[in-house]
Amino acid sequence: MYVSETLSEKLKSLSVTAPLPKYSNCFPDVNPVDIYRAHLTSILTEVTGVDAKIVYPALQWTQTLEKGDLVLPVPALRVKGKKPDELAAEWVSKFPESPLVHPPTVAGTFLQFFFKVDKLAEILIPSILTRKEAFGQNQYLGLKDVEDPSKGRKRMIVEFSSPNIAKPFHAGHLRSTIIGGFLSNLYEGAGWDVIRMNYLGDWGKQYGLLALGFEKYGDEEALKTDPINHLYEIYVKINKDLSEEKDQIKALEEAGQDASKLKDEGLDEQARRYFKAMTDNDEKAIAQWARFRDLSIKRYKETYARLNIKFDEYSGESQVKQEGMDFAAKRMAEMGVSEESEGAVIVDFSKHVPGKAGKSLERPVIKKKDGTALYLTRDITEMMQRDEKYHFDHMIYVVASAQDLHLRQLFKIIELMGYKELAQKVQHINFGLVLGMSTRKGTVKFLDDILRDVGEKMHEVMQKNASKYEQVENPLATADILGISSVMVQDMSGKRINNYEFNMETMTSFEGDTGPYLQYAHARLCSITRRAALSPEEIASANLSLLTESHAINLIRVISQYPDVVQNTLKTLEPTTILTYLFKMTHTLSSSYDHLRIVGSEKELMKARMALYDAARVVLNNGMRLLGLTPVERM
Numbered sequence: 001m002y003v004s005e006t007l008s009e010k011l012k013s014l015s016v017t018a019p020l021p022k023y024s025n026c027f028p029d030v031n032p033v034d035i036y037r038a039h040l041t042s043i044l045t046e047v048t049g050v051d052a053k054i055v056y057p058a059l060q061w062t063q064t065l066e067k068g069d070l071v072l073p074v075p076a077l078r079v080k081g082k083k084p085d086e087l088a089a090e091w092v093s094k095f096p097e098s099p100l101v102h103p104p105t106v107a108g109t110f111l112q113f114f115f116k117v118d119k120l121a122e123i124l125i126p127s128i129l130t131r132k133e134a135f136g137q138n139q140y141l142g143l144k145d146v147e148d149p150s151k152g153r154k155r156m157i158v159e160f161s162s163p164n165i166a167k168p169f170h171a172g173h174l175r176s177t178i179i180g181g182f183l184s185n186l187y188e189g190a191g192w193d194v195i196r197m198n199y200l201g202d203w204g205k206q207y208g209l210l211a212l213g214f215e216k217y218g219d220e221e222a223l224k225t226d227p228i229n230h231l232y233e234i235y236v237k238i239n240k241d242l243s244e245e246k247d248q249i250k251a252l253e254e255a256g257q258d259a260s261k262l263k264d265e266g267l268d269e270q271a272r273r274y275f276k277a278m279t280d281n282d283e284k285a286i287a288q289w290a291r292f293r294d295l296s297i298k299r300y301k302e303t304y305a306r307l308n309i310k311f312d313e314y315s316g317e318s319q320v321k322q323e324g325m326d327f328a329a330k331r332m333a334e335m336g337v338s339e340e341s342e343g344a345v346i347v348d349f350s351k352h353v354p355g356k357a358g359k360s361l362e363r364p365v366i367k368k369k370d371g372t373a374l375y376l377t378r379d380i381t382e383m384m385q386r387d388e389k390y391h392f393d394h395m396i397y398v399v400a401s402a403q404d405l406h407l408r409q410l411f412k413i414i415e416l417m418g419y420k421e422l423a424q425k426v427q428h429i430n431f432g433l434v435l436g437m438s439t440r441k442g443t444v445k446f447l448d449d450i451l452r453d454v455g456e457k458m459h460e461v462m463q464k465n466a467s468k469y470e471q472v473e474n475p476l477a478t479a480d481i482l483g484i485s486s487v488m489v490q491d492m493s494g495k496r497i498n499n500y501e502f503n504m505e506t507m508t509s510f511e512g513d514t515g516p517y518l519q520y521a522h523a524r525l526c527s528i529t530r531r532a533a534l535s536p537e538e539i540a541s542a543n544l545s546l547l548t549e550s551h552a553i554n555l556i557r558v559i560s561q562y563p564d565v566v567q568n569t570l571k572t573l574e575p576t577t578i579l580t581y582l583f584k585m586t587h588t589l590s591s592s593y594d595h596l597r598i599v600g601s602e603k604e605l606m607k608a609r610m611a612l613y614d615a616a617r618v619v620l621n622n623g624m625r626l627l628g629l630t631p632v633e634r635m
């Protein structure tokens with residue numbers, strides 16, 4: 001635990017004289033509520049006789065403020081011989097006067113603690129206003145050793161988005177992008193060294209076919225201006241040709257005629273040969289494929305930038321090395337993990353994992369009869385390559401739940417290969433489907449189409465308020481941001497695993513818990529700041545004891561929870577944990593405006609309220625950016 005000099009001074013001035021004892025996982029400098037935890041723990045150890053190590057983690061934060069700011073479930077202290085309500089009553093009667101908290105109240109088997117809000121305001125608001133963007137973050141958590149920061153930070157790879165070149169960027173990729181971007185921000189804020197990785201689908205026979213398609217239908221200009229759409233068009237055309245060829249072969253064979261010429265020289269065979277040339281490192285073939293890949297990545301980058309996402313590495317199926325795959329194949333055979341079956345190599349999990357679990361893992365193929373490696377084979381080697389290259393402490397795969405089985409197989413194989421430690425460092429973060437995702441012009445194929453469409457929709461919505469619209473400096477850019485917020489907030493509203501319906505009308509509405517609502521709440525705070533026009537010094541010198549109204553008190557208590565909410569999100573790994581909190585806090589905020597006016601108030605009161613609104617704006621801004629949103633100042 002770390003208490004800086006400024007904080008100790010502050011506590012002294014609030015007559016918290018006893019030094020705060022040290023607890024692991026207690027960071028008063030970054031989380032003001034930890035001051036209360038530490039303070040309450042030292043009182044409670046006296047009162048209950050229970051060890052601080054048990055008391056401290058038993059103090060829980062609450063979702064609803066009526067229940068208190070912190071609660072203690074009495075049974076969690078494991079005191080034997082008396083009933084929880086007797087203990088509670090006894091402890092309350094012994095509880096000394098505290099400068100920070102009111103005497104506790106009993107509710108069932110819980111002790112409820114309410115903070116003295118005047119003191120809370122004096123600790124919390126200056127802390128928010130000085131830490132600004134960093135408020136809510138806790139860089140200590142990612143340290144390998146909190147006592148010795150020189151040992152460095154823990155390293156995390158977040159693999160997400162991972163679209164397939166020349167194929168549609170579907171809802172699964174969209175969700176992976178949103179959730180993965182969020183998780184990366186979350187861990188970065190917790191002090192981890194985060195590597196954002198995109199694992200492209202960029203290898204396989206279909207990319208040989210794509211190259212043939214380009215020879216036939218390609219256009220250099222179109223490739224350069226719009227590689228994603230152009231390659232997709234080509235891919236669709238050439239696949240149509242391929243399926244026609246298959247029909248022809250079938251028809252010939254059914255008629256008892258010779259189809260060997262088509263089979264030996266047709267598209268399918270040519271694609272196979274082209275891909276073979278790629279795997280054999282044929283210079284021309286590789287150069288062409290690399291161009292497709294580079295141009296596509298360039299385009300992806302532009303789109304990701306709109307979502308505030310930047311990848312550290314564009315990996316992909318093509319980056320898996322042949323030596324690596326040979327090594328893995330050998331290892332699997334030696335360890336008895338894989339076996340031959342009808343000319344192919346497979347893993348029969350029922351032989352390695354007993355019972356139902358083994359059966360449920362099925363019998364995936366690792367190497368086809370003709371020797372080609374598969375999606376799973378590449379993932380096995382890629383994981384080993386990443387381990388070697390990055391020495392990560394943890395790795396997250398953000399992939400749709402449609403691939404649950406694939407990832408379970410992958411993780412189990414790594415474990416069976418004898419890499420237990422590696423298998424324990426990897427985690428699949430899954431998510432459900434998006435239903436009915438289509439734009440107004442038809443079914444979506446690419447992320448850009450969705451973003452353009454919601455942006456246009458938001459532009460229409462904005463134009464309905466002409467006077468406001470005129471004040472927005474760059475309405476199209478703002479509409480674009482609002483559109484993106486609509487999509488992202490809708491995506492993050494429920495638990496990840498839930499499916500949801502893509503609904504353009506609801507997501508772009510200002511009513512209800514939507515992206516535009518959140519943006520509006522932020523823009524409104526910015527507008528209050530602009531109109532009050534107080535200097536930072538004036539705000540810093542505010543007399544916070546003037547914040548006595550119940551609305552002010554509630555707002556202070558809600559914003560004090562933010563660091564705990566972030567901490568809790570590191571457990572749930574659900575964007576909705578943050579989002580639900582932000583809506584709770586903006587609702588509290590919007591019901592306060594009428595009661596806590598700035599304009600027309602006396603100067604000192606104005607300063608105090610402005611400090612509170614400023615703190616609220618910082619928290620909202622930080623929460624939004626953590627989710628990957630771009631908070632707007634006007635709309």
Ligand code: ARG
Nearest residue numbers: 162163164199200201379399
């Ligand atoms: N490209 C894959 C797809 O679109 C997703 C990749 C997921 N990541 C992985 N390591 N397998 O389905």
